[in-house]
Amino acid sequence: MNAPRPVRAPRGTQLTAQGWPQEAALRMLQNNLDPEVAEHPDELVVYGGTGKAARDWPSFDALVRTLTTLRGDETMLVQSGRPVGVLPTHEWAPRVLIANSNLVGDWATWDEFRRLEALGLTMYGQMTAGSWIYIGTQGILQGTYETFAAVAAKRFGGSLAGTVTLTAGLGGMGGAQPLAVTMNGGVALVVECDPSRITRRIEHGYLDVQAASVDDALRLAGEARRDRRAVSIGVLGNAAEVVPDLLARGAQIDVVTDQTSAHDPLAYLPVGVAFEDWAGERAKDPAGFTRRARESMAAHVEAMVGFLDAGAEVFDYGNSIRGEAQLAGYERAFAFPGFVPAYIRPLFCEGRGPFRWAALSGDPADIAATDRAVLELFPGNEPLERWIRLAGEKVQFQGLPARICWLGYGERDVAGLRFNDMVASGELSAPVVIGRDHLDAGSVASPYRETEAMADGSDAIADWPLLNALVNTASGASWVSIHHGGGVGMGRSIHAGQVTVADGTALAGEKIARVLSNDPAMGVIRHVDAGYDHAADVAADRGVRIPMREG
Amino acid sequence: MNAPRPVRAPRGTQLTAQGWPQEAALRMLQNNLDPEVAEHPDELVVYGGTGKAARDWPSFDALVRTLTTLRGDETMLVQSGRPVGVLPTHEWAPRVLIANSNLVGDWATWDEFRRLEALGLTMYGQMTAGSWIYIGTQGILQGTYETFAAVAAKRFGGSLAGTVTLTAGLGGMGGAQPLAVTMNGGVALVVECDPSRITRRIEHGYLDVQAASVDDALRLAGEARRDRRAVSIGVLGNAAEVVPDLLARGAQIDVVTDQTSAHDPLAYLPVGVAFEDWAGERAKDPAGFTRRARESMAAHVEAMVGFLDAGAEVFDYGNSIRGEAQLAGYERAFAFPGFVPAYIRPLFCEGRGPFRWAALSGDPADIAATDRAVLELFPGNEPLERWIRLAGEKVQFQGLPARICWLGYGERDVAGLRFNDMVASGELSAPVVIGRDHLDAGSVASPYRETEAMADGSDAIADWPLLNALVNTASGASWVSIHHGGGVGMGRSIHAGQVTVADGTALAGEKIARVLSNDPAMGVIRHVDAGYDHAADVAADRGVRIPMREG
Numbered sequence A, B: 001m002n003a004p005r006p007v008r009a010p011r012g013t014q015l016t017a018q019g020w021p022q023e024a025a026l027r028m029l030q031n032n033l034d035p036e037v038a039e040h041p042d043e044l045v046v047y048g049g050t051g052k053a054a055r056d057w058p059s060f061d062a063l064v065r066t067l068t069t070l071r072g073d074e075t076m077l078v079q080s081g082r083p084v085g086v087l088p089t090h091e092w093a094p095r096v097l098i099a100n101s102n103l104v105g106d107w108a109t110w111d112e113f114r115r116l117e118a119l120g121l122t123m124y125g126q127m128t129a130g131s132w133i134y135i136g137t138q139g140i141l142q143g144t145y146e147t148f149a150a151v152a153a154k155r156f157g158g159s160l161a162g163t164v165t166l167t168a169g170l171g172g173m174g175g176a177q178p179l180a181v182t183m184n185g186g187v188a189l190v191v192e193c194d195p196s197r198i199t200r201r202i203e204h205g206y207l208d209v210q211a212a213s214v215d216d217a218l219r220l221a222g223e224a225r226r227d228r229r230a231v232s233i234g235v236l237g238n239a240a241e242v243v244p245d246l247l248a249r250g251a252q253i254d255v256v257t258d259q260t261s262a263h264d265p266l267a268y269l270p271v272g273v274a275f276e277d278w279a280g281e282r283a284k285d286p287a288g289f290t291r292r293a294r295e296s297m298a299a300h301v302e303a304m305v306g307f308l309d310a311g312a313e314v315f316d317y318g319n320s321i322r323g324e325a326q327l328a329g330y331e332r333a334f335a336f337p338g339f340v341p342a343y344i345r346p347l348f349c350e351g352r353g354p355f356r357w358a359a360l361s362g363d364p365a366d367i368a369a370t371d372r373a374v375l376e377l378f379p380g381n382e383p384l385e386r387w388i389r390l391a392g393e394k395v396q397f398q399g400l401p402a403r404i405c406w407l408g409y410g411e412r413d414v415a416g417l418r419f420n421d422m423v424a425s426g427e428l429s430a431p432v433v434i435g436r437d438h439l440d441a442g443s444v445a446s447p448y449r450e451t452e453a454m455a456d457g458s459d460a461i462a463d464w465p466l467l468n469a470l471v472n473t474a475s476g477a478s479w480v481s482i483h484h485g486g487g488v489g490m491g492r493s494i495h496a497g498q499v500t501v502a503d504g505t506a507l508a509g510e511k512i513a514r515v516l517s518n519d520p521a522m523g524v525i526r527h528v529d530a531g532y533d534h535a536a537d538v539a540a541d542r543g544v545r546i547p548m549r550e551g
């Protein structure tokens, strides 16, 4: 066929492939391109700008054809979205091995990547796009929820109730902020300069109300804070004006962050430019626009530091706004930390991180049953309980029903084994796949995000994601992937993924027991090695072996 | 102990570890540091400048301790020479997984590497140093032999008899040239400016004679050429003078190459500088020295192009002399090709490449027996027969007895299975390990060497070595490694290695059958994908599956 067409994964228990691991890869590939899931399915783009599931339509067809006939002791090799080989392996081996967008260091640039892409020789796989485990915006929502839960745990006794979080940006990532804050019980006050973004977020249920003015927003926020009511409030304005204004007024703000697209100065609206004139001004004088945007970011960050000085919890949410403000000459830009070192790394030390699964049946009842199982398995984990309950209420499935939550070392395997038993017993109507994204403890080297400011300075060491991929391959994962450049771009990250199928067989159980403990164990190990005491305690308590500490 | 000490692998059939795969890793780690094998064993440096087998002595001790107790269903993780974890896997999984020197692209520089190394966070693993399968200088000799055999095959009907090869440089790599040429039946005329290097090569049996002068050298070479006698002749001089001189005289030269260390202009002696003054001149004025060295290289390369125009076979042997000559303004520098595109790539298209093994018994008789087995298995392969015979005569073992030769797809598994049978039957007195180096078809991305000038421009795509490591992990290799920067330095290569143990068991046979066909299959696949018809023919003939060509 070789041409764009609507793609949708088969549902139910009828196999179209030679076994469930192959069937799972086939369905998840197709699911990634489901119009409900993918941003631009005709171009095979799943999410994240140009993150693709297959290199081109002929490659997609060859993937489907090969997966359909692949035996349980064969392995298909995928090089940046194209199937390049099928080799005889064995039943413990992954059915698919994937390498996406990898380039030798000196050539690891967007220019060389684009050149090779234009020649049809590579594709950008992002994280879960090219490794067939994207589940829609639930992933972003949950990651953001988890971050705010960690803020709450660190500073506010586990809940944001009675606090106001001030942030800006309601775009692709940032739009998850208001709902993530209210799911943690807090008040979100979000500044956005694009009125259509505010409207859309309200329509989709991610934002509760739009305030008529900054005054109105402050009043709404203050009341909700006092009443410990969770509510999210959007306010139209330029963050570089509104945030300093709120500081000057002495507004009661407890948490401050930002998800405007500050990483690209042309995508940050400077003070003095009307929203309507943005495109024109930027096109007319990109250099001047950049300078003005940076000056505005400096004002924005200076106000964030003001809130910090006033006692608020302040963090950079991965958009480089500190770096841009510093370029504009503001000296205290790095007075507040990035979100990973501040909140996420302690979780990584426990091997805690993303755990997602999808029901190959297509039946939402299967996810409901697994939700109940997770709640049963981990009683007393209040943020987890809250997330599962609220996700059940608020998250619309896109494509195959799926769920994501964060679990630690010693938990993921327990959940995976339970799911496998539920498949075996018929409690679930078909197998489930279990994977994760790449905001992860032991499978990522990304010095601007996951491995920023490691205690020992090892931010750029890329042995870890490679070992992670090798370990998952050696432990029985159904498919394993190694990627370059996800999230932060070419030259800036190396990361690995795994997906493991729970088809109810004893063999799947053996594999799950290994993969879902070894994968998070890599997070514990990586952080022990970097000198984190908390990780060393976790390793000692739970029996993760560290050879340098033995003998 | 934690301090330098002499290390030597145990010999014989007594296990010190829990099984032969673990024992093999233990012995090969120790063997890499045997004073007979390693260049600077006290510093854990095996070869290639600073290529190490373990990060530091405490790491070495922890490696030994861990390997000694490691079970047959456990896997040890090694991050740049340090054991960082032990995880439960299964009996088909590798016992050791290794990642050496890997850095995220934007940080993939010597500066950042040195910074991290000084912090004790990484080490340079080169290729076979950090993955425990170095076997001494035999490897270099054999690679050079294979290159000249390929020159002979391409141009001279399979033998260099009756031809003269002109080259320069008798250093660490280059010193193998004269013996490799005479093993192919030819006459080698080698220019070297350092008298001690000539003397040493004669002492070690790598060079036959030193000529008294260029006239003398030409006479000796001419006679041997006429008589079709294999002889190697060293001549003291500066290649930038001698090579143009020989061209001007109309010398009968059939093959021209060079292995002076031209990649570093400070390591190339310019015309007009006496050998004795080299160090002083270089220190006094590095910039001026560099300019003069480049000018000399331009004269040297211009003469090489002169021989090309006169009909000789001329190639760059991986020392960047063409690039340096071009920097000096010589326009036709790239008139002759690099050795990989010229001779090696057609072999890579067949999955042909390095295959080495070592006898864990320590008994040279085991290698003699495997030599005979290889000759029996592949009758009619004249260059192989010649190599095995001459290697048996000329190569002194260093550390555990070992052999290397080049075999293709469909051959390596056959040889490996035979060795395994010989262990089982007692024909060999102990198990053997089978691995390879990284001048390889499907496990390297190295745009200045192995993947220079790929037909489709895919030189820098690094998905292939990563897939290779994943495939070997999924096929039953005993240990698998992923390295950065071997040979050509930081930022310039990504490559993977595997070693598989033949311990005579049926399971080892199953693993060997898969690893030793899948590993070279990656070479065939990589070259089919890059558009080489010869590889496509090989794949079609021998049944290597290429999904894009099916259906």
Ligand SMILES: NC(=O)c1ccc[n+]([C@@H]2O[C@H](COP(=O)([O-])OP(=O)(O)OC[C@H]3O[C@@H](n4cnc5c(N)ncnc54)[C@H](O)[C@@H]3O)[C@@H](O)[C@H]2O)c1
Binding pocket: A168, A169, A170, A171, A172, A173, A174, A175, A191, A192, A193, A194, A197, A237, A238, A239, A240, A259, A260, A261, A262, A263, A264, A267, A268, A269, A270, A317, A318, A319, A320, A487
């Ligand atoms: N924390 C993480 O893990 C993570 C992950 C991905 C992206 N990011 C970063 O987060 C940022 C946001 O990502 P996104 O996908 O939502 O981007 P986006 O471009 O979709 O949205 C940015 C929003 O900011 C608004 N904006 C720009 N300038 C403004 C100003 N001066 N005042 C008020 N609003 C303004 C824009 O109108 C837009 O709606 C990016 O910089 C991205 O790199 C972080």
Ligand SMILES: NC(=O)c1ccc[n+]([C@@H]2O[C@H](COP(=O)([O-])OP(=O)(O)OC[C@H]3O[C@@H](n4cnc5c(N)ncnc54)[C@H](O)[C@@H]3O)[C@@H](O)[C@H]2O)c1
Binding pocket: B168, B169, B170, B171, B172, B173, B174, B175, B191, B192, B193, B194, B197, B237, B238, B239, B240, B259, B260, B261, B262, B263, B264, B267, B268, B269, B270, B317, B318, B319, B320, B439, B487
């Ligand atoms: N083909 C490959 O696979 C491969 C592998 C490794 C290295 N190399 C390259 O091969 C080159 C040689 O490597 P090596 O390890 O032998 O280097 P080396 O430094 O040990 O030896 C170089 C020799 O060249 C001699 N020399 C320098 N200038 C000269 C001149 N003007 N005239 C005559 N002799 C001169 C030196 O005295 C020295 O003996 C290097 O550039 C290296 O990068 C190629």
